[in-house]
Amino acid sequence: MALYGGIEAGGTKIVCAVGTDPSNFLAETRFPTAAPGEVIPRMIAFFEEQTRLHGALSGLGIAAFGPVDPDRNSPTYGYVTTTPKPGWARTDFAGAVQRALRVPVGFDTDVNVAALGEGRWGAAQGLDDFMYLTVGTGVGGGVVTNGKLLHGLMHPEAGHIRPQHDWQRDPYPGHCPYHGDCLDGMVSGPAIQERVGVRGNELGEEHPVWDLVADYLGQGCATYVVTLCPRRIIIGGGVMEHTFLYQRVRERTAHYLNGYIQVREILHDIDQFIVPPGLGNRSGVLGAFALAELTAQAAGTA
Ligand code: ZN
Secondary structure (H helix, E strand, C coil): CCCEEEEEECCCEEEEEEEEECCEEEEEEEEECCCHHHHHHHHHHHHHHHHHHHCCCCEEEEEECCCECCCCCCCCCCEECCCCCCCCCCEEHHHHHHHHHCCCEEEEEHHHHHHHHHHHHCCCCCCCCEEEEEECCCEEEEEEECCEECCCCCCCCHHHCCCCCCCCCCCCCCCECCCECCHHHHHCHHHHHHHHCCCHHHCCCCCCHHHHHHHHHHHHHHHHHHHHCCCCEEEECHHHHCCHHHHHHHHHHHHHHCCCCCCHHHHCCHHHHEECCCCHHHHHHHHHHHHHHHHHHHHCCC
């Protein structure tokens, strides 16, 4: 049986795992996201040990915080590119792992890889067109279209669209260092905390900030519907652990679309259209297995 490695490199923690699918995890380790000179050797040591225990990996998938270069024809393929994270800018992440372990390595953004996982085993099984949005430390979106991850110019940075900002109701200027009040700047965990002065998980469901968050996310989802035509939008991430938000986001999405998109999914089944991840908080690491599998198939090692 083919065995896969997965790395989910998030802004705060890194998860490394070995297995085949959600029901077969052989090993997992996690540690904080320190400088690459410290954590990349740690990842490599983990996979070397697992290879000794369980045999060779057929492939390995990396889900990385971005921006990254996922273009296989680019000289900087596999790099983390412009991140402000100390030490990580212009780091050849996939190359370092590939050279050490000598297995086919797939590399993409954390949200694109999470989308792959949701398509393979989670809430988007059977769909060729869908979106995975995370709302946590930041806001990011991975997009599958015609059965493939959307790349093009780079990769989607769907958290950085510009919702209409109601300055009267919400004088907060926004948290994004590039755009201020883009969607990421208005609804990410740090934006909520900076706006109200305490962490979101200390706020009750009746706190007015949640209506603002739901409204901006509704604007975002309405924008994705009319531009990307997803058949489902999966929303994960720490902020969405406030599960009352799902219903409010659905309502605001329908409000902003205002009857213009005459499809059953929006008009009658929006509860099945905007949904939580089927894989819980495992979409990223399982998506890395799915990416490893695709990469192994392409390399002929599966
Ligand atoms: Zn932004």
